[in-house]
Amino acid sequence: MKTRLLITLFLIPGMMAIQTGESFSQSEFRLQNDSTYLNVYDSNNESWELSGVVYNEYDLGLLINSVTANSDRIPTAMTEYIYQNTRLDELRSYSSINGSWTNDQHHSFFYDGNGLLAERLVMRWYNNAWVNLNKFAYSYDEDDRLIVYNREVWRNSVWTDLAADSSFYNEDGQLVERSARLKSTGEYLTRQLYQYDVQGRKNQQLRQDFINDEWININRTFYYYDNCGAPSFTETEQWLDGEWQTATRSEIFNSYEFGLNTDFIPVCLKGRTRYIPLESLDRFLTRGACPGECIEEAAESKGFTNADIQKDKACPFVVYPNPARERITVKMTDYTCPVTEIVLMDYYGRVIKTLFPRGSTELQIDLINLRKGNYILKLTADTVYSTIISKQ
Known part of the structure; x- marks a missing residue:
């Protein structure tokens, strides 16, 4: 020393x-x-x-x-x-x-x-x-x-x-x-x-x-x-x-x-950012993941198309604030139609973050490391829903 x-x-x-x-x-x-x-x-x-x-x-x-x-x-x-x-x-x-x-x-x-x-x-x-x-x-x-x-x-x-x-x-x-x-x-x-x-x-x-x-x-x-x-x-x-x-x-x-109230954390696995329950962290680490968001996201092999979205049915969730600077909150509004997966994507269909609510009725998604612009938020429930997110 x-x-x-x-x-x-x-x-x-x-x-x-x-x-x-x-x-x-x-x-x-x-x-x-x-x-x-x-x-x-x-x-x-x-x-x-x-x-x-x-x-x-x-x-x-x-x-x-x-x-x-x-x-x-x-x-x-x-x-x-x-x-x-x-x-x-x-x-x-x-x-x-x-x-x-x-x-x-x-x-x-x-x-x-x-x-x-x-x-x-x-x-x-x-x-x-x-x-x-x-x-x-x-x-x-x-x-x-x-x-x-x-x-x-x-x-x-x-x-x-x-x-x-x-x-x-x-x-x-x-x-x-x-x-x-x-x-x-x-x-x-x-x-x-x-x-x-x-x-x-x-x-x-x-x-x-x-x-x-x-x-x-x-x-x-x-x-x-x-x-x-x-x-x-x-x-x-x-x-x-x-x-x-x-x-x-x-x-x-x-x-x-x-933190004391941490339920979900981001991990980077094979070039993809996912939000997982804290109790699943050890399992993901053994698969080669690291805690935190991916610095560079791998490109999706499958593009995102309008056929993946059901737009006519009322969404069983609300997103706020939108536009947002640092984070958005996704709040489930229809408890008879639980959301099983939330995916944040860019306009090329590349996955930025994936979250699994697992019964949670409210989740936050960090946007702080994203560039300004529009993104697609895709939610899977009884069907696939989507909405546009604006990062300021």
């Missing part, structure tokens, strides 16, 4: 990217990173070998504790996260020495009137006392995006300017470059370059160091996700002898926390 924290001083914006679990969505479930298995590549045997594991603990969706263990599962480092309400207030790291936890570093976080991180003070444990180590000051643009943070070091009992880390964004607001330079000379030290996929997820990160007046490749990391967009694993390559060589791999294991 100590090594990771030292690297962090230049390469990430002051611990602001701490994973605290995704907040509850309209579907009432939250993603949490339970553990990450760290592996190194053995080029001689052409195989992966476990080098360590990071275990995370949460409370009400907030990361409160991380423990790093070695390949023998023996704890070597621990980090505690302390919050004021839901805002990170302190971070305390420890090292394991002879089986006992020993103080390592202490981070204090200070915020401005807008709730943005303004300053971070880092102290280290030395000679049985806390002493100053680093101080960081953060600046933002009008969109509250971090643009630069300055690092000072504690030397000869005074704070001394050391480096500035600047962030650059593309027209879509995505971070594309971060670079650090010495304040005394303006000379560059290191930089990170970022790339994204069509869904806006980071899929590659390249680190370069400025050596002998040129940027030299150091490593690059590739990010991989499951069909629902949750992080799955990363692979890092090192630049050695003029070529990229496989170095490390991190396998990410997640869990899901559900």
